[in-house]
Amino acid sequence: MSEILTEESFAHGLKVIASCDSDLAVVLQTLSFPPFWIREPGFATLIQIILEQQVSIASAKAIFERLQQTISPITPEQFVSLNDEQIKKIGFSRQKALYGRSLADSIISGQLDLHLLHKMDDDDIRSTLKKIKGIGDWTVDIYLLMAMRRRDSFPAGDLGLALAIQKLKGLEKRPKPKEIESIAEQWRPWRAVATRLLWHYYLSK
Numbered sequence: 001m002s003e004i005l006t007e008e009s010f011a012h013g014l015k016v017i018a019s020c021d022s023d024l025a026v027v028l029q030t031l032s033f034p035p036f037w038i039r040e041p042g043f044a045t046l047i048q049i050i051l052e053q054q055v056s057i058a059s060a061k062a063i064f065e066r067l068q069q070t071i072s073p074i075t076p077e078q079f080v081s082l083n084d085e086q087i088k089k090i091g092f093s094r095q096k097a098l099y100g101r102s103l104a105d106s107i108i109s110g111q112l113d114l115h116l117l118h119k120m121d122d123d124d125i126r127s128t129l130k131k132i133k134g135i136g137d138w139t140v141d142i143y144l145l146m147a148m149r150r151r152d153s154f155p156a157g158d159l160g161l162a163l164a165i166q167k168l169k170g171l172e173k174r175p176k177p178k179e180i181e182s183i184a185e186q187w188r189p190w191r192a193v194a195t196r197l198l199w200h201y202y203l204s205k
Contacts, residue, residue, distance in 0.1 A: 002122050002150040005192060010036050013151065013193035020186050023168050024194060027201045034200030041147040042114055043107060044074035049142050050099050050134060051092075063091035076104035099134025106132050122150055145192045154191035156180045161195060164202035 018025035039045045051060040071078040087097045106112040141155035156177040187194040
């Protein structure tokens with residue numbers, strides 16, 4: 001089972017990755033500690049991450065806030081009660097509405113029990129969540145990192161992460177996920193900590 005990040009282990013992890021990567025050490029020294037970004041595990045957070053797929057965080061946040069104003073709390077039962085017109089008005093694309101309903105239906109039917117995920121290792125969580133339409137590796141990685149707080153989770157396909165690494169490492173081209181995975185080997189088992197520091201760097205730019 002992967003270790004869960006706490007604020008204490010997060011601080012320790014930052015020191016470890018700074019000691020093994022001089023570029024990250026400079027970021028930490030210049031910008032200080034990044035936020036300990038976390039989210040509540042559950043259906044609402046998975047919906048939020050689905051909304052964040054391939055759009056700006058600001059755009060996804062605006063849609064998620066409209067969803068919160070329409071149904072509260074955001075539960076699978078409440079979500080499937082929305083009709084096509086309501087969900088379109090909130091800002092969901094037809095595809096993301098389908099993904100949201102697929103996730104909600106899988107929970108309501110008992111196919112997926114989110115409460116059991118905390119007992120699983122990262123690979124089992126990945127295979128379980130990817131059975132749901134619309135949930136791919138990036139969505140799983142962000143959920144593992146933010147909601148499950150797994151200390152070595154790593155969203156190699158994340159655009160912000162790729163741009164931060166490109167700038168920090170002085171690369172001519174934006175690195176592809178395989179190259180990012182290779183660069184990140186030295187940060188194990190603290191890649192979720194390195195990710196937060198790199199996002200911190202990216203947002204500062």
